[in-house]
Amino acid sequence: MDQQRLDSYQWGASRDFNEHVLHKTILVGDSGVGKTSLLVQFDQGKFIPGSFSATMGIGFTNKVVTVDGVRVKLQIWDTAGQERFRSVTHAYYRDAQALLLLYDITNKSSFDNIRAWLTEIHEYAQRDVVIMLLGNKADVSSERVIRSEDGEILAREYGVPFMETSAKTGMNVELAFLAIAKELKSRALWQPDGPHFQIRDFVESQKKQPSCCSFL
Numbered sequence: 001m002d003q004q005r006l007d008s009y010q011w012g013a014s015r016d017f018n019e020h021v022l023h024k025t026i027l028v029g030d031s032g033v034g035k036t037s038l039l040v041q042f043d044q045g046k047f048i049p050g051s052f053s054a055t056m057g058i059g060f061t062n063k064v065v066t067v068d069g070v071r072v073k074l075q076i077w078d079t080a081g082q083e084r085f086r087s088v089t090h091a092y093y094r095d096a097q098a099l100l101l102l103y104d105i106t107n108k109s110s111f112d113n114i115r116a117w118l119t120e121i122h123e124y125a126q127r128d129v130v131i132m133l134l135g136n137k138a139d140v141s142s143e144r145v146i147r148s149e150d151g152e153i154l155a156r157e158y159g160v161p162f163m164e165t166s167a168k169t170g171m172n173v174e175l176a177f178l179a180i181a182k183e184l185k186s187r188a189l190w191q192p193d194g195p196h197f198q199i200r201d202f203v204e205s206q207k208k209q210p211s212c213c214s215f216l
């Protein structure tokens, strides 16, 4: 890899974060599936239990993820899941490079609505946007109504990677963002003769690790 290209990808022309290569990533899914909680867990490593306050509109958090020694900058947008904000959030899809699409494993309608979300994504987002499906609240096993296999089947149908997460315990939260960062870095620094990163293969290989996907 050409060092100059790598340096300009990592550091940009100045030390101003906003002038670096920022990969815009958006969290979408029904209201209450845990988008804000997932972002707070990833950004601050904590879960704030208690009353649910729905996101109004949209906001973002900048986060640096180190991938194979390279700094990858994600600008993560947290959108409001409520229907009344939908026209606002559509406008943000266009320049998104990645979309994390969440449902709640304890809420059937949030899973059933995934197809509608994917239709919207295909209508408003770029054709090559990276999409990852996440079944959140995996810690609430007693209230589970969507089997992990159902998530797998749906993800396979749409050709997107899938994993279950818990914003409460942190399960797979870093892994989900790491996978997205790896894919975006690989695309940004793509070389014709270099290895091509496959996000679905990466996610599947990580799920097979003994340390993966535990609720403990």
Ligand SMILES: Nc1nc2c(ncn2[C@@H]2O[C@H](COP(=O)(O)OP(=O)(O)OP(=O)(O)O)[C@@H](O)[C@H]2O)c(=O)[nH]1
Pocket: 029, 030, 031, 032, 033, 034, 035, 036, 037, 038, 048, 049, 050, 051, 052, 053, 054, 055, 056, 079, 080, 081, 082, 136, 137, 138, 139, 140, 165, 166, 167, 168, 169
């Ligand atoms: N047990 C458990 N509760 C969760 C998890 N993620 C979120 N919650 C709870 O679910 C509720 C909704 O979470 P939010 O993160 O606000 O959901 P949201 O998707 O951002 O909702 P909108 O802003 O309306 O789109 C809150 O009470 C959270 O504490 C999780 O992984 N496990």
